[in-house]
Amino acid sequence: MKSSRLVFSRSMLVLGLVFLYVPILSMIVFSFNYSRLVTVWDAARSPTLRWYGELLHNGQILGAAWLSLRVAFISATCAVVLGTLAGMALARFGPFRGRTLLAGMTAAPLVMPEVITGLSLLLLFVALEHLIGWPHGAGPVTITLAHITFCMAYVTVVVQSRLTGFDESLEEAAMDLGARPLTVFLRVTLPLILPAIASGWLLSFTLSWDDLVITQFVAGPGSSTLPMVIFSKVRLGVTPDVNALATIMVLVVAIGIVASTVWMRRREQRRERDLQLAAASNQ
Amino acid sequence: MRLTRTSGRRLVAGIPTLWLLLLFLVPFLIVFRVSFSEVRLAIPPYTPLIAWHHGRPSLELHTSAYAFLFTDPLYISSYLYSLKVAAVSTLLCLLLGLPMAYAIARASDATRPVLLMLVVLPFWTSFLLRVYAWIGLLNTNGVINNVLLTLGIIHEPLVMMQTDFAVYIGIVYSYLPFMILPLYANLEKHDITLLEAAADLGAPPWRAFLRITLPLAVPGIVAGSLLVFIPAVGEYVIPTLLGRTDQLMIGRVLTDEFFENRDWPVASAVAILMLLLLVVPILLFQRYQRREVEAEAGETP
Amino acid sequence: MNSPQPVAGPPPAAAHDPSAYVRVVHLTKRFGDFTAVDDVSLDIRRGEIFCLLGGSGSGKTTLLRMLAGFEKPTSGSIWIDGVDMSTIPPYERPVNMMFQSYALFPHMSVEKNVAFGLEQEGRGREEIRRQVAEILEIVRMGGLGARKPHQLSGGQRQRVALARALVKRPKLLLLDEPLAALDRKLREHTQFELLNIQQRLGVTFIVVTHDQEEAMTLGTRLGVMNHGRIVQIGTPSDIYESPATRFVADFIGSVNLFEGRVRGAGAGAGPLQIECDDLGCTVRAGQAPRALVNGTVWTAIRPEKINISREAPQESGGQNAVAGTVREIAYMGDVSIYLVQIDSGRTLRVTLPNTERGGERPIAREERVWLSWHDSSPVVLSE
Numbered sequence: 001m002k003s004s005r006l007v008f009s010r011s012m013l014v015l016g017l018v019f020l021y022v023p024i025l026s027m028i029v030f031s032f033n034y035s036r037l038v039t040v041w042d043a044a045r046s047p048t049l050r051w052y053g054e055l056l057h058n059g060q061i062l063g064a065a066w067l068s069l070r071v072a073f074i075s076a077t078c079a080v081v082l083g084t085l086a087g088m089a090l091a092r093f094g095p096f097r098g099r100t101l102l103a104g105m106t107a108a109p110l111v112m113p114e115v116i117t118g119l120s121l122l123l124l125f126v127a128l129e130h131l132i133g134w135p136h137g138a139g140p141v142t143i144t145l146a147h148i149t150f151c152m153a154y155v156t157v158v159v160q161s162r163l164t165g166f167d168e169s170l171e172e173a174a175m176d177l178g179a180r181p182l183t184v185f186l187r188v189t190l191p192l193i194l195p196a197i198a199s200g201w202l203l204s205f206t207l208s209w210d211d212l213v214i215t216q217f218v219a220g221p222g223s224s225t226l227p228m229v230i231f232s233k234v235r236l237g238v239t240p241d242v243n244a245l246a247t248i249m250v251l252v253v254a255i256g257i258v259a260s261t262v263w264m265r266r267r268e269q270r271r272e273r274d275l276q277l278a279a280a281s282n283q
Numbered sequence: 284m285r286l287t288r289t290s291g292r293r294l295v296a297g298i299p300t301l302w303l304l305l306l307f308l309v310p311f312l313i314v315f316r317v318s319f320s321e322v323r324l325a326i327p328p329y330t331p332l333i334a335w336h337h338g339r340p341s342l343e344l345h346t347s348a349y350a351f352l353f354t355d356p357l358y359i360s361s362y363l364y365s366l367k368v369a370a371v372s373t374l375l376c377l378l379l380g381l382p383m384a385y386a387i388a389r390a391s392d393a394t395r396p397v398l399l400m401l402v403v404l405p406f407w408t409s410f411l412l413r414v415y416a417w418i419g420l421l422n423t424n425g426v427i428n429n430v431l432l433t434l435g436i437i438h439e440p441l442v443m444m445q446t447d448f449a450v451y452i453g454i455v456y457s458y459l460p461f462m463i464l465p466l467y468a469n470l471e472k473h474d475i476t477l478l479e480a481a482a483d484l485g486a487p488p489w490r491a492f493l494r495i496t497l498p499l500a501v502p503g504i505v506a507g508s509l510l511v512f513i514p515a516v517g518e519y520v521i522p523t524l525l526g527r528t529d530q531l532m533i534g535r536v537l538t539d540e541f542f543e544n545r546d547w548p549v550a551s552a553v554a555i556l557m558l559l560l561l562v563v564p565i566l567l568f569q570r571y572q573r574r575e576v577e578a579e580a581g582e583t584p
Numbered sequence: 585m586n587s588p589q590p591v592a593g594p595p596p597a598a599a600h601d602p603s604a605y606v607r608v609v610h611l612t613k614r615f616g617d618f619t620a621v622d623d624v625s626l627d628i629r630r631g632e633i634f635c636l637l638g639g640s641g642s643g644k645t646t647l648l649r650m651l652a653g654f655e656k657p658t659s660g661s662i663w664i665d666g667v668d669m670s671t672i673p674p675y676e677r678p679v680n681m682m683f684q685s686y687a688l689f690p691h692m693s694v695e696k697n698v699a700f701g702l703e704q705e706g707r708g709r710e711e712i713r714r715q716v717a718e719i720l721e722i723v724r725m726g727g728l729g730a731r732k733p734h735q736l737s738g739g740q741r742q743r744v745a746l747a748r749a750l751v752k753r754p755k756l757l758l759l760d761e762p763l764a765a766l767d768r769k770l771r772e773h774t775q776f777e778l779l780n781i782q783q784r785l786g787v788t789f790i791v792v793t794h795d796q797e798e799a800m801t802l803g804t805r806l807g808v809m810n811h812g813r814i815v816q817i818g819t820p821s822d823i824y825e826s827p828a829t830r831f832v833a834d835f836i837g838s839v840n841l842f843e844g845r846v847r848g849a850g851a852g853a854g855p856l857q858i859e860c861d862d863l864g865c866t867v868r869a870g871q872a873p874r875a876l877v878n879g880t881v882w883t884a885i886r887p888e889k890i891n892i893s894r895e896a897p898q899e900s901g902g903q904n905a906v907a908g909t910v911r912e913i914a915y916m917g918d919v920s921i922y923l924v925q926i927d928s929g930r931t932l933r934v935t936l937p938n939t940e941r942g943g944e945r946p947i948a949r950e951e952r953v954w955l956s957w958h959d960s961s962p963v964v965l966s967e
Binding site for chain 1: 291292295296298299300302303304305306307308309310311313314317326327379380382383385386387389396397398400401402403404405407408409410411412413415416417418419420422424426429456459513514516517519520523524534537538541547550551554557558561565568569572
């Protein structure tokens with residue numbers, strides 16, 4: 001009885017996965033193509049690492065990548081700190097004055113169209129500069145400030161949901177055993193939410209590394225992040241060195257994700273063994 | 284825990300609140316305020332809120348930006364076009380995502396994590412590059428046309444770039460994980476015995492799906508659809524790279540208004556109206572999320 | 585721990601037991617409009633096991649959390665060993681708690697969990713190691729110190745939670761539904777073990793539970809709570825045999841309750857006589873307060889204090905005896921429960937021990953029987 005329905009949904013699943021991966025695979029394949037005409041396979045001189053070589057000598061792309069890397073690193077780190085604070089407050093402080101405000105302001109950036117966020121932040125920076133003379137024009141600083149703001153909303157959600165999944169009595173128990181609030185946080189809360197903080201950081205890093213629309217508004221003329229450089233290149237048409245860049249990025253992400261999935265599965269299997277052990281030792 | 288209301292606590296809640304006030308709420312209020320001003324040649328390029336006439340302050344509120352939006356058909360048609368594109372893409376996403384999520388939820392314990400990973404993995408790679416990949420596929424001399432021509436299925440290349448079709452493909456492709464994940468989270472919780480009970484009571488599989496699975500999946504469908512619809516309305520990158528040049532989406536209009544025309548008041552008014560358009564779906568989504576959180580809190584003892 | 589300095593000043597004026605070790609004085613806690621704990625006063629002696637018994641929402645857990653310091657009282661005060669706890673945060677109170685969920689830190693081993701409290705006091709490593717080993721031995725978890733909580737069974741977790749709460753030798757140990765998460769077999773065993781450990785260490789226990797059996801076996805005294813108030817305090821047998829209100833009578837064990845009026849002036853010697861229309865006979869109650877005269881009262885008779893016989897009891901004189909028909913019999917093993925519909929229409933619950941194996945001609949369903957009880961069995965209640 002189940003099979004007929006599953007045949008349909010399973011074939012849709014296969015179709016969907018093909019749909020998801022064909023574009024990525026085609027990018028990877030054509031990154032090894034010698035021809036500048038990206039979609040015509042030059043069988044005589046391919047595969048080649050020509051475009052990877054060119055990439056390594058493209059100062060504009062390397063410079064932009066370095067800027068993106070720095071911005072993403074700082075943004076993710078700051079976002080994790082701010083988001084953890086907000087997540088703690090929302091999950092653990094009960095009703096307090098300003099809670100609705102904080103909850104609303106952390107939820108709204110998640111659904112706010114990027115063009116609006118970008119526009120509003122730029123208007124803020126312009127107004128600030130007009131009023132207090134800071135920041136001096138748009139650049140890495142304004143990009144980072146903008147990225148921290150939208151990334152911290154994501155961290156807040158991740159940390160908050162991890163904390164609500166945990167029994168508050170753990171923290172009460174620590175306090176009951178004589179730990180002061182700061183000790184409770186460092187020895188009990190922080191270790192428990194560390195996985196959430198780690199994934200919040202990774203998510204923030206990715207979002208910041210990847211963001212184009214908001215960055216475009218707040219970047220100013222001097223500083224271009226990697227997505228901005230890619231965007232200006234691909235707007236003019238397909239370029240093979242972007243294929244090579246994409247391949248490198250996909251590879252890095254894929255290795256990371258696969259490794260973390262394998263690691264998590266291992267951990268789960270160990271947990272299951274432990275549970276069996278516990279059941280066996282039940283008296 | 285709730286007892287000590289120390290200054291430490293105030294700091295923990297206060298720092299992020301202050302940050303968001305300054306970098307989220309205030310900027311938004313500035314957009315609102317700029318939308319009620321007029322362009323002028325100065326820095327910043329809009330009229331101040333308070334003007335001085337003969338030594339007396341007077342509040343300057345201009346509605347000309349809004350009036351402009353309603354008189355020039357470009358804006359209204361862009362709004363409508365954005366809504367249409369977002370709605371169609373959301374529907375396509377749902378049609379593809381629902382069976383996929385269902386198949387994942389019903390997969391064996393061993394394959395499920397792998398399938399989920401496969402769905403999520405593209406999400407972690409660059410959004411921009413994934414959209415870019417479609418240029419290579421959809422181009423007139425792109426991969427799809429080349430393959431079809433070689434196979435002899437078509438004799439002239441299809442025009443797929445810079446069409447609505449390309450935009451739909453781009454949006455569905457980029458936002459599919461946002462549809463699948465909430466759907467999966469919902470379907471995965473379903474009790475398989477419900478379907479067995481339905482079968483036991485004489486319902487054939489298709490009817491069990493319509494009467495049992497689908498109604499129970501409504502929260503997931505709503506969440507997934509809104510997660511696709513809301514960002515799709517304001518989408519900028521996909522229509523710029525793949526879409527038509529004769530009909531712009533509203534996100535592109537806003538950007539052009541700001542960067543090309545340097546008309547900040549009109550750009551702000553476009554933003555405000557876009558937000559008004561999205562208020563209902565956003566509120567719906569937040570209500571749904573709150574319910575989810577409450578339900579989860581209720582489940583854990 | 586920095587031992588809190590005794591707060592100077594006279595003890596509160598509420599009437600109290602001079603030997604009280606833990607003293608709760610006019611304690612009230614409101615959450616918005618809802619009064620969770622309503623003017624509760626309690627005196628608890630050193631070394632006793634005091635059980636707070638009540639249904640969900642009765643305020644018992646809130647009271648416990650105020651003792652631990654997690655909730656701030658709206659008014660009233662808590663004194664432990666002569667020290668006012670009002671301004672003392674949870675981490676400085678000489679009180680430890682065993683949580684219902686056990687709240688074991690999942691990222692720490694058993695040893696680390698137990699050592700946590702001692703580490704906060706800044707004790708030396710060697711001393712901590714010794715004390716942890718000692719307490720783990722007491723709760724019979726000696727060999728399992730290196731395990732993580734998720735590698736333990738429910739009973740083992742419970743013992744670790746107990747060890748962790750006891751290792752600091754608190755003046756007062758709070759136990760929140762200590763046995764609720766255990767299965768039935770394990771509960772009984774653990775119950776006696778808990779008593780054993782308490783006697784060995786001499787720590788004062790306050791136990792919160794909704795389970796009357798647990799309260800009866802553990803507690804030296806019980807406080808029954810309802811709607812935020814303490815309705816009765818007493819030893820288990822006090823509470824069971826002489827409940828103060830209909831609520832207590834009904835909450836602890838099962839009871840047959842009948843409304844009635846005291847006959848005559850009730851003056852003079854001899855048992856009190858109560859007319860119960862619902863029962864169809866006069867109830868003669870041996871020990872009843874004299875003050876109940878002329879008001880509406882309720883008589884409460886426990887099911888095991890009623891006799892069943894086929895013949896009318898002699899010399900009843902229409903008092904403390906009533907006829908009826910057996911409607912249902914439930915065989916429970918050690919006892920049998922009879923539901924007897926008396927001639928007024930009401931149904932009485934009667935339990936009889938099954939003292940003999942296959943006794944001669946047991947009473948069957950639909951049989952006519954007489955129910956009777958002794959003068960000392962009924963409890964007369966005015967509220």
